Amino acid sequence: MNIGLIGYGGVGKAFIRLLEEKHIHCSIKYILKSDGGVFNSKGLDINDVIKIEDNIKEHEEWMEGRNFENVIDEKIDFLVELTPTNMKTGEPALTYIKEALNRGINVVTGNKGPILINYLGLKELAKKNNVSLGIGCTTGGALPSITGGRVDCAGARIEEIQGVLNGTTNYILKEMGTKEIEYEEALKNAQELGIAETNPKMDVEGFDTAIKMIILTNALLGKKLTLEDAEIEGITKVTVKDIKEAEQEGKKIKLLGKVFTKKGNIKVKVTPVSIDEEHPLYFVEGKNKGIYYRTDTLGDITIIGGASSTRNAAAAILRDIENIKIMRV
């Protein structure tokens, strides 16, 4: 198995380490960053790469300015696409993915941008070229939400999806309740711990959850929804009082994504909701995530878990590769 990697941040590095740790029989032909990359058509020595992963420019195969165009015609089985996300244009990832699929290369990505923007188009392109596009990492990392909806629910119709898919908001809501501190303070704490980003908008305003729910809807229900189709409210207006009132009723407030049908149309809604312990996602805490599928013939299926380090995200990439290798997910 020959692999090319584009994007070499935390998950990319963890992915290379994982290949080594698990003794995956494969050959890495190239690793590209925004300003250059390493390449060897006979395969790079993984251990050499890992030794200097934070200083990859010191690698003897490094070439400043080497880019995707330089290596695109190299024969590989999988392109692993982990470049920075652009939710507006999906670029440059969208182009990378298209170019690879057009050349009969399977693609596995952890990048929400291109998948949010044109999953169905890319899926069609993959099909046309008789290859696969793995997107499991985009909708909750290690949480098997795509395989859960596609394989675990095969043969059934998914009638509703609910998800608690954002660890940052889970954490902030929990902190607010246990420490009785308001949103702003809990956010600041989360930022200091590196759990929330400096610009937390994507997480706390619900966009991250909405994007994941939209990708799931498009991938599992064959829709072409965009962010415009979602009704989104984040957790910024939740107060300690709200949380305490919910607690008195035995409830918890979660940032819940919902996909359901209303008057024949699919709706996506993200909003803080009080749920009690009868709700299948009540116990999704901390960094955990959870997804719930209501189906017509297989009953309710809830999947909880999926730790969220870079190592776990890399394992989600590897999961797609392994599934595509034997099954064409």
Next chain:
Amino acid sequence: MNIGLIGYGGVGKAFIRLLEEKHIHCSIKYILKSDGGVFNSKGLDINDVIKIEDNIKEHEEWMEGRNFENVIDEKIDFLVELTPTNMKTGEPALTYIKEALNRGINVVTGNKGPILINYLGLKELAKKNNVSLGIGCTTGGALPSITGGRVDCAGARIEEIQGVLNGTTNYILKEMGTKEIEYEEALKNAQELGIAETNPKMDVEGFDTAIKMIILTNALLGKKLTLEDAEIEGITKVTVKDIKEAEQEGKKIKLLGKVFTKKGNIKVKVTPVSIDEEHPLYFVEGKNKGIYYRTDTLGDITIIGGASSTRNAAAAILRDIENIKIMRV
């Protein structure tokens, strides 16, 4: 897609109805019972069959004494095997499955007997003949425990499995707690409601759970365990006092199946255990089932659900067929 069905009890009938309800593009060539069967090499009319499902002997294609040998060389894509279970010999299902695999026919079964006895042998036979063997229905019906372990956890190593996989014992334990009645009375009630069988041994003594855990272990970890390898204790000695004491500590008693490694050996243990709400299977109640996988790189993955009517079991059979059709699970 051409299908043959052997075994026409509750799940078999529900399966035929499901094919019709879901407008699955297929042709049923035969339906066999222990004393005869219907057969048409051009395909039976599904609606005709459904109309007289409880009086299938009145079907114009019925032939008394028609058996598997009479139809085995008919070209079909899937044999759906739903004959009564024999946990000791696996027969006659074991022979049916072998004969079909040897003829290049995919097999999907809901029958624990042959799978408990020789899953790996059958799997090899399937591989040799380039077909698949679907066993998802044997380890919790609609609960996607096999696809959960195989596809959702692909690329990771499963280090531990835990399961609450028996609805009857769930129900009895819950009744004992809420109604404060002892085991014998709760069992009697469950029997009157048809939730427990007249001979409840398989469920209440833990064998059903143990068999499911062994099948999962053999299928997911490539082992060849038998019932002899499991340490099994059922719920017959659990008292109301035990349940109340657990409740006072915020715990519930569940009949828990566990697969773990001890001194390098795989162990299977089924026993009533007090678990608190930190445990991923704490909220598996009533007819619900749950399975938990601890993995090395994807974290903990818990799947809960899977309603357990004959319709849901039939949907589990259909799930395997759909997955095999496109992916070769």
